[in-house]
Amino acid sequence: MSSRREFIRLLSASALAAQFSRLAEAGEPALVPGKPGMIVRSHRFLDLETPPELLNSWITPVERFFVRNHMFEPTTVEASTWKLTVGGEVEHPLELRYDDLRKYPAATVVNTLECAGNGRAFFEPHVPGVQWQKGAVGTARYRGIRLKDVLARAGVKSSGQHVMFRGLDEVPGKVPPFIRSIPVEKALQGDTLLATHMNGRVLLKHHGFPLRALAPGWIGAASCKWLAEIRVLAQPFEGNFMNPGYHMPNHLVKPGESVDPKDSASVTQLSVKSMITRPLDGASVRRGPVEVSGAAWAGERQVTKVEISIDGGARWQEARLGEEHAPYAWRLWTFAFCPNRSGEHVIMSRATDSAGRAQPARAAWNPSGYLYNAIDQVKVHVAA
Ligand code: MTE
Numbered sequence: 001m002s003s004r005r006e007f008i009r010l011l012s013a014s015a016l017a018a019q020f021s022r023l024a025e026a027g028e029p030a031l032v033p034g035k036p037g038m039i040v041r042s043h044r045f046l047d048l049e050t051p052p053e054l055l056n057s058w059i060t061p062v063e064r065f066f067v068r069n070h071m072f073e074p075t076t077v078e079a080s081t082w083k084l085t086v087g088g089e090v091e092h093p094l095e096l097r098y099d100d101l102r103k104y105p106a107a108t109v110v111n112t113l114e115c116a117g118n119g120r121a122f123f124e125p126h127v128p129g130v131q132w133q134k135g136a137v138g139t140a141r142y143r144g145i146r147l148k149d150v151l152a153r154a155g156v157k158s159s160g161q162h163v164m165f166r167g168l169d170e171v172p173g174k175v176p177p178f179i180r181s182i183p184v185e186k187a188l189q190g191d192t193l194l195a196t197h198m199n200g201r202v203l204l205k206h207h208g209f210p211l212r213a214l215a216p217g218w219i220g221a222a223s224c225k226w227l228a229e230i231r232v233l234a235q236p237f238e239g240n241f242m243n244p245g246y247h248m249p250n251h252l253v254k255p256g257e258s259v260d261p262k263d264s265a266s267v268t269q270l271s272v273k274s275m276i277t278r279p280l281d282g283a284s285v286r287r288g289p290v291e292v293s294g295a296a297w298a299g300e301r302q303v304t305k306v307e308i309s310i311d312g313g314a315r316w317q318e319a320r321l322g323e324e325h326a327p328y329a330w331r332l333w334t335f336a337f338c339p340n341r342s343g344e345h346v347i348m349s350r351a352t353d354s355a356g357r358a359q360p361a362r363a364a365w366n367p368s369g370y371l372y373n374a375i376d377q378v379k380v381h382v383a384a
């Protein structure tokens with residue numbers, strides 16, 4: 001990026017930041033055009049979190065969908081001038097224009113996208129990074145073409161074992177570019193997409209217009225936005241966002257303990273997790289049946305049950321799972337809570353997946369705060 005453009009970017013980013021801080025001081029929600037009511041976690045590189053009460057539908061509207069950017073979004077991306085190169089360990093390198101995408105069969109996947117750092121704010125002791133609470137997650141219907149069809153046309157050589165994605169992020173100063181790779185097996189799964197649409201609309205720039213990768217059931221970082229290059233590699237891509245970024249120890253480590261790089265791995269699949277979206281933490285409710293609702297997801301696996309406890313985890317009762325479901329999408333759930341006394345109550349939710357894994361009482365602490373999935377809980381006050 002030219003230094004003049006960089007200067008203008010920084011100037012407008014800092015003007016926006018100042019505006020957001022003023023609004024925050026005034027106690028008003030910050031306004032990002034097209035994204036009302038979102039929590040701004042970072043202004044410089046736009047990071048927006050969805051308040052839990054807005055995550056109450058099976059498909060999350062685009063306006064409410066979280067945004068995670070490691071750097072500046074591209075200033076201008078136009079379908080007419082955009083192109084995607086496909087190269088590396090392939091027989092026939094390709095160059096695709098936006099209109100060329102129509103030559104491939106369309107495919108749709110409903111996917112729950114969650115940032116690996118969602119819930120980082122709840123780890124104790126504190127870990128640095130964006131302090132996401134519950135809402136760096138959402139479910140959308142993504143439409144596009146299958147990555148495997150593009151790779152078939154390019155002809156992956158037997159030496160091609162990993163597929164690297166590069167986006168058009170504008171990289172300021174010394175920040176390393178957001179480049180990551182996924183293993184070829186995941187790239188060749190029929191549900192791994194190159195997506196142009198989200199919930200029936202052309203992707204917003206915040207979500208990767210004109211084209212983004214979608215690795216369903218995997219952490220959000222596997223789904224590169226603003227795609228400009230796909231490169232088939234013999235080895236995983238080596239770069240900051242592969243390691244130390246999105247890398248975690250294979251076993252439990254204590255805070256401060258050094259991690260042997262040989263005993264750590266890339267974060268890939270999402271864990272089993274549930275969240276309570278209603279009532280809100282700290283809410284006052286009337287005595288009488290209270291509808292508790294939420295969502296539960298398990299990456300590439302299925303949610304088999306969600307249980308609720310109102311006695312600190314001694315007894316669990318099954319919640320009712322919603323009708324809508326799809327392989328990589330969350331299940332909504334509801335539970336009728338009938339408090340038998342007034343005062344403080346803690347409601348807890350615990351999901352179990354098709355591999356029999358249940359959410360733990362305490363998430364596995366790790367130095368970067370990835371994959372937080374402890375049993376969720378809200379405290380409510382039942383009126384006398
Ligand atoms: N792709 C690019 N090019 N740059 C990014 O910063 N962030 C990743 C991923 N793809 C990112 C990216 C991360 S960490 C997440 S969680 C998802 O995009 C978020 O997607 P969303 O902003 O559409 O919700």
